[in-house]
Amino acid sequence: KGSGRETMAVQRALMDNLERSLKKATIDQHNKLDRALSFLATTGNTTPFIGLFGTVWGIMESFRNIGLKGSANLAVVAPGISEALIATACGLAAAIPAVVAYNYFSQRVSSLNSEMDIFTTDFLTMVGRRAFVN
Template sequence: MIQVPLVAQGPAVVFAAGAPGGDILHMVLSAGLMVKLVLLILLVFSVVSWAIILIKARLLRKARKETESFLDLFKEGLELKKIFMAAESYGFSPVARLFRSGYAEFNRLKKIELSLAAEEGHVADSGSLVWSKQTMMDNLNRALEKEVIEQVNRFEDSLGFLATTGNAAPFVGLFGTVWGIMESFHSIGLKGAANLAVVAPGISEALVATAAGLAAAIPAVVAFNAFNRRVSALRVDMDIFTADFLSMVERQLLKRQTIGRPVR
């Protein structure tokens, strides 16, 4: 009669005593100094990663939306000058920036050509090309390639931190776990006891570091892969637009050579 209540009360007493130990905040506060330092480092990794994720997600979303809108505008066949003026409102689109760079370089080459024509006695509006068509196309192509690289670098900026977080955070958390387990075994040696009540709290506190490392690494890896795919898609759009823009300019130069009509 007396033993039955004791058996029934045992689990309730153990559960009540174990409840604080099962709380994550309690385990963090009860962890050793090194484990706390590891958790602080992982917290910094996580906060910075989430800031990058939110900023890049917004930037890439706007870049995709404005790029699609600008390509629709470009396909309408408007005059280059009008497209250039409209492109200024597409600040997030790498393709719009690519067009502005290409158009500015094309105008710069035309001014140089007119200057050379004047020096050599050619009539500026005669439509004759002082430079060869291939020379102008090569210069324009180099300018566009440079702008493509700059735009890709702009979108890939800070993505390296996400890759570093994804690779390093689990190992940082594992280091904290190993250190915490070492302290637990050291405490066992000092107390001379190896029962579950002595071992479990220290090990559970140490394992929090591994969980924190994974919590910081997983979103960073997922976001890094997703953003890389989006940047690659934008790079394809820029490469296609570069080919289209160069083809358009080449047609204008051929028309200028054959009928002497100035480029718009």
């Protein structure tokens, strides 16, 4: 009887250790996958503002040129407006693919995290059944 209890205690301790190890590994993988998304999120969120800053700068340049030349003809205004539009386009060109990629990979990471959680639960259940069948 005593050895049966000891065996059960050892099996329980091994199961607890296995469960802790699997859960730690799962959490570590969740964190690695989530960290990889932060660059895309930051890019998608900040590049429109960088583009907006360039837009404002280009418009300010146009007004400065108008002030320096004393007139508002196309030759005076066009360079600053062109600069503003290029900045806007660059901001959007960086932001749109980053947001699309973020949304795709965010869904993918969520799916992988769910699969890891399900595997961990199923594996622990299977090992637990086999360990305590005696």
